[in-house]
Amino acid sequence: MTALRRILAVLRKEIWQLRRDRLTFGMVVMIPLIQLLLFGFAINTNLRHIPAVLVDHSQSGLSRALVQMVEATQVVTFTERTVDVDEAERLIAGAKVRAAFIIPEDLYQRAVTSPATGFATPPSTDDVTARPVAQWIVDGSDTVVAGAIRSLRAMPLAELFRKPANRSVPTFEVAFYYNPEQRTVVNIVPGLVGIILTMTMIMFTSAAIVRETERGNTEMLITTPIRPIELMVGKIIPYMVIGFIQVGIILGLGKLVFNVPMQGTLADLFVVTLLFILASLSLGLVISTVAKSQLQAMQMTVFFLLPSILLSGFMFPYEGMPVAAQRIADVLPATHFMVAIRGVVLRDAGLAELSGHLWFLAGFAILGLIVAALRFRKRLD
Structure with missing residues (x-):
């Protein structure tokens, strides 16, 4: 009975401590709740409304009917229109769209005569009677998106072109850019850079200020002339070096082990990675000014890590998420970094083509540093 009383005493103490530690109690409730909502509502592998560009060289009633038939599937939505294939x-390449639908000028002739030639790739050998009447150019780096576009080859085009049942069936030709072999690892490795940096950069820095407080160093800092912003910058510089080392390890092994291509320049890769590291570190510093212990700092890191994994486009395509989930994803640095690093590594996209995402990362980093410095000043006061 004495042992039981001691156990109950410790139990009451732990319950009382949990009641006082509202942040930890909140995490206990919020983490499973967020996971349920994310997996239940935000994750959808049945893609709809994939952004695409229409290149209609025919400009005929037949081509317009063909476009309407494609849009009726709701697999793609033509958000851009141009007559220039290079555009x-x-x-x-800039991730403005995921695919291009090219309708040739001689659309009707291609449908009623011999198999067409002159596309970027030869006709598929899956159906020897297939007659390509138009072409899809697809960002093949994301195999889920590529698979959704490829499914459009099975559309019933014979009825549109009034083809008899005993004649060859018109079809679409699909060319996969950047990943013609459709290897999933090509898309995973650059995305893994974002997930690992999110986890390590936020986790390292989120405990930085808290550790100083737990060790009693905060009181020592008060007596020094160092400014809060100077302290923040000094804290993040070592972790920036660590971040670049991690990037080198991931992409280097990705190239050696999995033969993941590196299409862009190292200079572009450096700029993209630097901005994301700064954004992640600044978020970690903000967390460190809120958390009261290193345990709380780690809990809050997990709170941001889960949405970054599930909503950033690392595991599931951004286009497959509901609008509400996309709006949440838009405020996560990892979402913008996924687009940027995959653009540089896989599609040779330049900084100008990715400028919108880069400006977001830069603004996020600056805002995070300012908020962390102000909160640290308040904590000292």
């Missing part, structure tokens, strides 16, 4: 390819 369409630049839009894909």
Whole structure:
């Protein structure tokens, strides 16, 4: 009975401590709740409304009917229109769209005569009677998106072109750019850079200020002339070096082990990675000014890590998420970094083509540093 009383005493103490530690109690409730909502509502592998660009060289009633038939599937939505194939390819490289639908000028002739030639890739050998009447150029780096576009080849085009049942069936030709072999690892490795940096950069820095407080160093800092912003910058510089080392390890092994291509320049990769590291570190510093212990700092890191994994486009395509989940994803640095690093590594996208995402990362980093410095000043006061 004495042992039981001691156990109950410790139990009451722990319950009382949990009641006082509202942040930890909140995490206990919020983490499973967020996971349930994310997996239940935000994750959808049945893609709809994939952004695409239309290149209609025919400009005929038949081509317009063909476009309407494609849009009726709701697999793609033509958000851009141009007559320049090169411009369409630049839009894909900059991640403005995921695919381009090219309708040739001689659309009707291709449908009623011999198999067409002159596309970027030869006709598929899956159906020897297939007659390509138009072409899809697809960002093949994301195999889920590529698979959704490829499914459009099975559309019933014979009825549109009034083809008899005993004649060859018109079809679409699909060319996969950046990942013609459709290897999933090509898309995973650059995305893994974002997830690992999110986890390590936020985790390292979120405990930085808290550790100083727990060790009693905060009182010593008060007596020094160092400014809060100077302290923040000094804290993050070592972790910046660590971040670049991690990037080198991931991409280097990705190239050696999995033969993941590196299409862009190292200078572009450096700029993109630097901005994301700064954004992640600044978020970690903000967390460190809120958390009261290193345990709380780690709990809050997990709170941001889960949405970054599930909503950033690392595991599931951004286009497959509901609008509400996309709006949440838009405020996560990892979402913008996924687009940027995959653009540089896989599609040779330049900084100008990715400028919108880069400006977001830069603004996030600056805002995070300012908020962390102000909160640290308040804590000292």
